[in-house]
Amino acid sequence: MDDFIDLKALSAMTDAELLAAMEEAGMLAPWGTLQMQAAQSVMRLTELPPGSPAFTAAVNGIISKEARKGLLGMTRRAVQQFTTMNDMAGDTNKEFIWIVEGDDSTCAPCMVNAAMIKTYAEWEASGLPGAATCDGGDFCRCDLLPA
Amino acid sequence: MATADQLLKAEEREQARLDMFVESIEQGALEDIDDLLHHEERRDPEIFALVGADPEVTIDEYEEVPVAERDFNWVAGVSAMAVAARLQVFASHRERVIGLFSARARNVNALSLNREDLVRAAKTGISKAGIKAARAELAAPPEDIE
Numbered sequence: 001m002d003d004f005i006d007l008k009a010l011s012a013m014t015d016a017e018l019l020a021a022m023e024e025a026g027m028l029a030p031w032g033t034l035q036m037q038a039a040q041s042v043m044r045l046t047e048l049p050p051g052s053p054a055f056t057a058a059v060n061g062i063i064s065k066e067a068r069k070g071l072l073g074m075t076r077r078a079v080q081q082f083t084t085m086n087d088m089a090g091d092t093n094k095e096f097i098w099i100v101e102g103d104d105s106t107c108a109p110c111m112v113n114a115a116m117i118k119t120y121a122e123w124e125a126s127g128l129p130g131a132a133t134c135d136g137g138d139f140c141r142c143d144l145l146p147a
Numbered sequence: 148m149a150t151a152d153q154l155l156k157a158e159e160r161e162q163a164r165l166d167m168f169v170e171s172i173e174q175g176a177l178e179d180i181d182d183l184l185h186h187e188e189r190r191d192p193e194i195f196a197l198v199g200a201d202p203e204v205t206i207d208e209y210e211e212v213p214v215a216e217r218d219f220n221w222v223a224g225v226s227a228m229a230v231a232a233r234l235q236v237f238a239s240h241r242e243r244v245i246g247l248f249s250a251r252a253r254n255v256n257a258l259s260l261n262r263e264d265l266v267r268a269a270k271t272g273i274s275k276a277g278i279k280a281a282r283a284e285l286a287a288p289p290e291d292i293e
Contacts (some may be wrong), residue, residue: 015238016193031198034203038226045225046217059206063184066233067176072169074191074237075244079165082248083256089245097265099158102272115269129158141162145154145256147265 003017005085010104026128027081028074029138041065073138077130080143084120084128087146092121096144110142117147151268157258161251163285166278168243176236183232194235199235200227255257 010018014099022028029127041062088094100106100114109127118126127133129142149157183190186207195202201224209225237244260268 007249010245011242014193015191015235015241016197018241019194019234019238020197028234034197034233035223035226038229039222040223042222042229046222047214049214050212055210059184059210060181062229063177063180066180066229069172070233071172071176071237072166074233075165075169075247078244078249079161079251082195083251086252087256090205097269099154099269100272101274102270103275105275106272114272115266141278143158143255143273145265145269147262 005082022078025081025085027078027085029077038062038066061109070137076140077138080129084144087144088120092124093119095119095147096123097147100122101141101145106142107140109133109135110140113142120144149260149264151260151264151271154255154258154260154264154268155273155277156281157255158273159249159264160281160285161255163274163278163281164250165247167282168240168247168282169287172243177234178257180229180232183235190231191235191238194238195231198227198231198234200224200231202231204228219239244274248259 010021013021015101023030028034041058044058045055045062048058084096087096095117096119097115097117098110098113100110102114109138110129123144129144130136130138133144134140187203187205190202192202204224206225206228209221209228212221
């Protein structure tokens with residue numbers, strides 16, 4: 001298949017340019033969202049005195065969260081949105097079907113969408129996989145495929 | 148034409164590939180993020196600027212700020228630094244991430260299904276058991292060709 005998003009062009013960018021392009025394409029969450037999420041952990045640090053073992057432990061907790069859940073969520077969203085954007089190829093009226101994660105842990109908002117067909121514009125308005133409406137956020141395993 | 152089962156298997160395989168990729172970089176990522184928070188030398192100033200993080204201030208310097216003075220700006224600064232560190236580590240694996248883009252586009256999105264099979268796959272859904280089985284397949288050494 002031809003890629004709508006040019007992988008060679010992405011490869012030629014600097015790291016910062018690549019990240020900015022991915023955020024603009026919705027392949028990475030907006031920086032403000034990422035910072036708000038990080039702030040939830042950082043808030044704990046405000047009460048911990050300088051030089052205390054508790055401060056070091058809390059920082060280590062943030063590092064661990066960023067390296068584990070943070071990178072996993074970021075990568076999932078990037079890969080999922082890349083293929084959706086490619087399939088859409090700029091046509092927001094193109095129809096997509098919601099492929100649900102078919103396990104007991106699937107959140108209610110995603111289950112409602114199972115096998116539903118809408119245009120990309122409609123999905124964008126009601127919530128893409130991993131949107132704020134989804135309990136899983138960036139960890140959502142649901143997918144949109146061209147219908 | 149692919150079947151619903153083939154589509155779901157392809158989905159599960161690509162999700163397993165992604166999970167395994169992140170697990171494979173996790174230990175290095177822990178060390179890299181730790182390094183980027185505590186030292187400024189390896190920081191990419193352009194990435195830190197993207198999210199409004201000061202590339203010259205370390206977590207150790209933030210720690211020295213008295214508790215009473217840790218206000219909204221302090222929280223925003225530390226948060227931006229943590230996000231910048233994660234983004235820099237993510238970008239350092241860009242070739243493998245772009246490889247995941249290609250693999251998914253080729254193995255899942257390029258499959259052609261009729262509407263009936265597509266709806267059947269969408270209703271059945273991607274299963275954790277299927278992802279687990281795909282992980283085992285991907286981790287197994289290739290069989291000898293006799």
